[in-house]
Amino acid sequence: MKDPSGTHDQAGESTATQPAKVKDPSRARVGVGLLGCGNVGAALVELLAEQRTIIAGRTGLELDVVRVAVRSASRSRKVAIADGVLTTDAAAVVRDPSVDVVVELIGGIEPARELVTTALKLGKPVVTANKELLANYGAELYAAADTAGVDLLFEAAVGGGIPLIRPLRASLAAEPIRRVMGIVNGTTNYILSRMTEEGTSYQDALASAQSLGYAERDPTADVEGFDAAAKAAIIATVAFGARVLAGNVYREGISDIGPTNIAHAGRLGYVVKLLAIVEQVGRVEGKPELAVRVHPAMLPVDHPLASVRDSFNAVFVEGGAVGELMLYGRGAGGRPTASAVLGDLIDAAGNRYRNTWNPIGDLGEAVIRPIDDLASEYCIDLEVLDRPGVLAAVAGVFGHHGVSIRSMEQEGLDDQARLVFITHRATERDVQATLTDLRELEAVRGAPALLRVINR
Amino acid sequence: MKDPSGTHDQAGESTATQPAKVKDPSRARVGVGLLGCGNVGAALVELLAEQRTIIAGRTGLELDVVRVAVRSASRSRKVAIADGVLTTDAAAVVRDPSVDVVVELIGGIEPARELVTTALKLGKPVVTANKELLANYGAELYAAADTAGVDLLFEAAVGGGIPLIRPLRASLAAEPIRRVMGIVNGTTNYILSRMTEEGTSYQDALASAQSLGYAERDPTADVEGFDAAAKAAIIATVAFGARVLAGNVYREGISDIGPTNIAHAGRLGYVVKLLAIVEQVGRVEGKPELAVRVHPAMLPVDHPLASVRDSFNAVFVEGGAVGELMLYGRGAGGRPTASAVLGDLIDAAGNRYRNTWNPIGDLGEAVIRPIDDLASEYCIDLEVLDRPGVLAAVAGVFGHHGVSIRSMEQEGLDDQARLVFITHRATERDVQATLTDLRELEAVRGAPALLRVINR
Numbered sequence: 080m081k082d083p084s085g086t087h088d089q090a091g092e093s094t095a096t097q098p099a100k101v102k103d104p105s106r107a108r109v110g111v112g113l114l115g116c117g118n119v120g121a122a123l124v125e126l127l128a129e130q131r132t133i134i135a136g137r138t139g140l141e142l143d144v145v146r147v148a149v150r151s152a153s154r155s156r157k158v159a160i161a162d163g164v165l166t167t168d169a170a171a172v173v174r175d176p177s178v179d180v181v182v183e184l185i186g187g188i189e190p191a192r193e194l195v196t197t198a199l200k201l202g203k204p205v206v207t208a209n210k211e212l213l214a215n216y217g218a219e220l221y222a223a224a225d226t227a228g229v230d231l232l233f234e235a236a237v238g239g240g241i242p243l244i245r246p247l248r249a250s251l252a253a254e255p256i257r258r259v260m261g262i263v264n265g266t267t268n269y270i271l272s273r274m275t276e277e278g279t280s281y282q283d284a285l286a287s288a289q290s291l292g293y294a295e296r297d298p299t300a301d302v303e304g305f306d307a308a309a310k311a312a313i314i315a316t317v318a319f320g321a322r323v324l325a326g327n328v329y330r331e332g333i334s335d336i337g338p339t340n341i342a343h344a345g346r347l348g349y350v351v352k353l354l355a356i357v358e359q360v361g362r363v364e365g366k367p368e369l370a371v372r373v374h375p376a377m378l379p380v381d382h383p384l385a386s387v388r389d390s391f392n393a394v395f396v397e398g399g400a401v402g403e404l405m406l407y408g409r410g411a412g413g414r415p416t417a418s419a420v421l422g423d424l425i426d427a428a429g430n431r432y433r434n435t436w437n438p439i440g441d442l443g444e445a446v447i448r449p450i451d452d453l454a455s456e457y458c459i460d461l462e463v464l465d466r467p468g469v470l471a472a473v474a475g476v477f478g479h480h481g482v483s484i485r486s487m488e489q490e491g492l493d494d495q496a497r498l499v500f501i502t503h504r505a506t507e508r509d510v511q512a513t514l515t516d517l518r519e520l521e522a523v524r525g526a527p528a529l530l531r532v533i534n535r
Numbered sequence: 536m537k538d539p540s541g542t543h544d545q546a547g548e549s550t551a552t553q554p555a556k557v558k559d560p561s562r563a564r565v566g567v568g569l570l571g572c573g574n575v576g577a578a579l580v581e582l583l584a585e586q587r588t589i590i591a592g593r594t595g596l597e598l599d600v601v602r603v604a605v606r607s608a609s610r611s612r613k614v615a616i617a618d619g620v621l622t623t624d625a626a627a628v629v630r631d632p633s634v635d636v637v638v639e640l641i642g643g644i645e646p647a648r649e650l651v652t653t654a655l656k657l658g659k660p661v662v663t664a665n666k667e668l669l670a671n672y673g674a675e676l677y678a679a680a681d682t683a684g685v686d687l688l689f690e691a692a693v694g695g696g697i698p699l700i701r702p703l704r705a706s707l708a709a710e711p712i713r714r715v716m717g718i719v720n721g722t723t724n725y726i727l728s729r730m731t732e733e734g735t736s737y738q739d740a741l742a743s744a745q746s747l748g749y750a751e752r753d754p755t756a757d758v759e760g761f762d763a764a765a766k767a768a769i770i771a772t773v774a775f776g777a778r779v780l781a782g783n784v785y786r787e788g789i790s791d792i793g794p795t796n797i798a799h800a801g802r803l804g805y806v807v808k809l810l811a812i813v814e815q816v817g818r819v820e821g822k823p824e825l826a827v828r829v830h831p832a833m834l835p836v837d838h839p840l841a842s843v844r845d846s847f848n849a850v851f852v853e854g855g856a857v858g859e860l861m862l863y864g865r866g867a868g869g870r871p872t873a874s875a876v877l878g879d880l881i882d883a884a885g886n887r888y889r890n891t892w893n894p895i896g897d898l899g900e901a902v903i904r905p906i907d908d909l910a911s912e913y914c915i916d917l918e919v920l921d922r923p924g925v926l927a928a929v930a931g932v933f934g935h936h937g938v939s940i941r942s943m944e945q946e947g948l949d950d951q952a953r954l955v956f957i958t959h960r961a962t963e964r965d966v967q968a969t970l971t972d973l974r975e976l977e978a979v980r981g982a983p984a985l986l987r988v989i990n991r
Contacts, residue, residue: 126856130709137708137776137896234706240857242702250690250698250878252593253586320593383863386842391859400582401696401874403847404864407839408857418857422706435891440593 109428110145112178114169114194115185119208121157122417140428146172173198180427182420183207192216199223204427206420208235214309214325217316221439230436232423237310238263238392240415241408247317255399256318258358263310265390265410266294266301267333267353272388275350278338293390303332304373311355315371318357321445329372329450336375340528343460343499349377350385363446370448377458377532451508456532458501462524465496469522480513495524501532565884566601568634570625570650571641575664577613578869579876596884602628629654636883638876639663648672655679660883662876664691670765670781673772677895686892688879693766694719694848696871697864703773711855712774714814719766721846721866722750722757723789723809728844731806734794749846759788760829767811771827774813777901779827785906787830796984799916799955805833806841819902826904833914833988907964912988914957918980921952925978936969951980957988
């Protein structure tokens with residue numbers, strides 16, 4: 080960060096508008112411009128109305144939603160919005176002089192990117208829940224916010240209502256963080272919970288998630304880990320103060336996981352969870368070397384994340400000073416997400432009024448270690464013909480690639496057998512080479528299943 | 536809050552010292568005065584040294600510990616402190632012009648209260664971990680901080696390293712919070728975990744806690760719930776923006792809990808935890824009516840707090856918008872607590888430099904509902920002579936006081952029997968009257984044990 084002073088030099092302020100006008104000397108009125116009024120936006124409008132007196136009493140702020148931009152003005156909405164407030168012109172909301180703070184709930188890259196950038200350049204703080212935008216264009220937006228000297232707050236972008244970004248940015252600002260592991264996608268956690276607790280197939284669990292509204296008709300973004308990968312990039316950026324983009328995140332989804340994989344994991348004392356894992360694995364030329372990935376993994380049943388069920392989210396932080404920390408709650412849904420947006424909105428509005436902001440600071444560069452170079456323990460699940468010499472041949476392949484076996488369980492399936500191996504720590508490269516060679520063995524049937532094992 | 540503007544009017548500042556001097560234009564040097572250098576203080580000094588580059592890089596702040604006040608200058612310390620920094624005169628540290636921010640880690644009421652008050656009046660932000668001070672004199676200190684326009688931050692006072700106060704103050708500033716339940720004392724959670732998992736007696740579990748350094752030689756403050764009660768008062772104050780003192784908290788400890796109570800709870804699907812419970816139960820004359828209490832309670836095994844084991848702490852928040860939230864981590868220990876202090880210190884130092892602060896705001900009054908008027912489900916554990924008519928007599932006493940029984944289990948003990956009742960929701964007054972009358976029954980042996988049951 081170039082200038083730790085977040086106090087505005089009034090004389091030098093050319094782009095920023097003046098502070099919100101004060102109607103009542105003991106109260107500050109702050110105009111809120113809302114971009115997007117779907118589930119979260121409607122819940123926010125509702126919550127602002129419900130909590131108006133509490134907010135004014137506790138903070139001295141009167142938050143008024145003065146403009147709301149929507150795609151179609153005729154669509155029916157969950158909340159009543161006064162005449163003259165609703166518009167389909169989002170850019171006009173951003174420019175409106177009565178709008179002091181902009182809340183961006185449109186999602187996606189454009190036009191959100193342009194609207195947020197414009198708002199910041201106009202000196203208006205922005206609160207956003209847009210993970211896609213931040214995971215792809217965060218660095219330029221953070222810089223724009225600091226240049227303008229206004230807040231860009233995004234608690235709702237990761238983990239819905241869970242306070243996560245603020246604790247990482249403030250409470251843990253100087254914590255020597257080692258690793259952050261999160262269950263940050265409720266849809267996949269719901270699906271895996273059904274498969275674990277009821278032995279449901281992936282397809283049935285997905286259908287159940289869809290019928291409950293937890294999964295989209297096209298569930299790709301959730302089940303293939305794209306949503307979690309965007310969140311992993313944001314977590315990595317905030318936790319390590321370094322630029323990490325969605326494209327830097329290694330990603331695997333859960334659509335190949337079957338109930339047998341989960342049952343085997345259970346017998347060995349593990350549960351299967353889709354994890355976003357962000358860790359510092361070293362330093363290269365003075366820069367932090369990070370590993371950032373999303374994939375299903377086996378977690379010991381007594382790990383705090385293992386008991387995070389259904390559509391709940393949780394983020395587990397391992398720090399050199401703070402030790403183990405877990406933040407747990409509702410990762411999605413209108414009201415939980417609106418709760419996080421409201422916390423940010425009050426913060427931004429108060430700072431706007433006080434002419435200050437929470438600087439994000441310069442983000443350093445990070446070196447991303449490729450997945451091939453990462454080490455882990457692995458669980459490999461193999462169907463083989465049940466005949467003499469097969470185990471020796473399989474073990475030979477492991478040995479050839481230097482992958483050491485910690486345990487093996489064999490289960491008979493008529494004339495076939497299933498072998499479940501847990502390896503000692505090995506690199507992904509060696510394990511993938513092992514799998515390639517295993518597939519070549521005549522006695523191996525079907526594709527071997529691989530799950531990474533996380534130990535505390 | 537009278538004035539939501541946290542920006543200092545420089546001209547009107549008579550007591551506050553000027554902002555920290557800038558050595559390097561891109562860096563702000565902030566002098567830290569440390570009061571107390573025990574476990575937490577030493578860990579803080581160590582952590583500040585380790586993380587110096589990271590802090591400067593991310594925040595632009597150079598935090599220098601310029602003065603350290605200790606009780607005895609000759610005592611050996613875990614960290615080396617430069618000559619001239621150490622003193623036994625705490626008041627001199629507070630007044631020292633090179634001290635921009637004061638960190639109070641002495642504990643107890645005096646001289647901490649006077650030192651903190653003086654620092655605030657001098658316009659110096661204060662970071663404290665002192666739960667006793669805040670639970671008894673918080674209101675006057677918060678007012679002094681807001682009057683001076685400086686931060687009074689106290690993340691470390693509740694839940695050690697767990698970010699809890701900042702999320703409650705900022706992220707959940709306007710959340711319609713219904714209830715906060717916390718495992719906020721690691722000593723008692725360790726003792727109850729040993730009793731639950733190993734069937735240990737209370738005395739043996741306490742001895743084990745003492746040998747590990749988790750419990751003091753005189754464990755009263757922990758095991759009788761005084762520590763948790765102070766924390767409950769602070770949580771209530773922050774969660775509901777209302778004045779709640781340690782003396783307002785109903786308090787029971789765990790020293791009467793036996794392994795049989797825990798075993799019975801387990802058979803019924805519950806675990807026993809010492810909980811600090813803070814909830815809004817109504818409104819009286821426009822003021823929030825709160826119930827604030829600390830006592831052992833039975834929690835369903837699938838409740839997220841039920842899996843908080845050993846000396847870990849966790850706080851479970853139920854909000855009207857955010858839903859269920861849990862914050863989990865290390866509630867004590869030098870480095871975890873120092874981590875929380877450091878987060879606050881960076882926040883306070885940055886605000887000091889930017890000439891702003893996080894206002895606490897006026898705390899409203901709360902009405903405290905007495906324990907007698909609270910309603911709960913109860914588990915009552917009774918030893919009776921095993922003879923005809925006893926159950927009818929016992930049931931008659933429940934009925935007489937309008938306490939309705941949800942379930943009963945009977946267990947034979949030679950010529951005696953043990954009856955375990957779970958009641959429907961009843962008031963404490965009626966249940967206590969029931970217990971009084973039960974003790975009068977000739978067939979009842981010993982004192983009936985009572986545990987409140989928490990259901991989701």
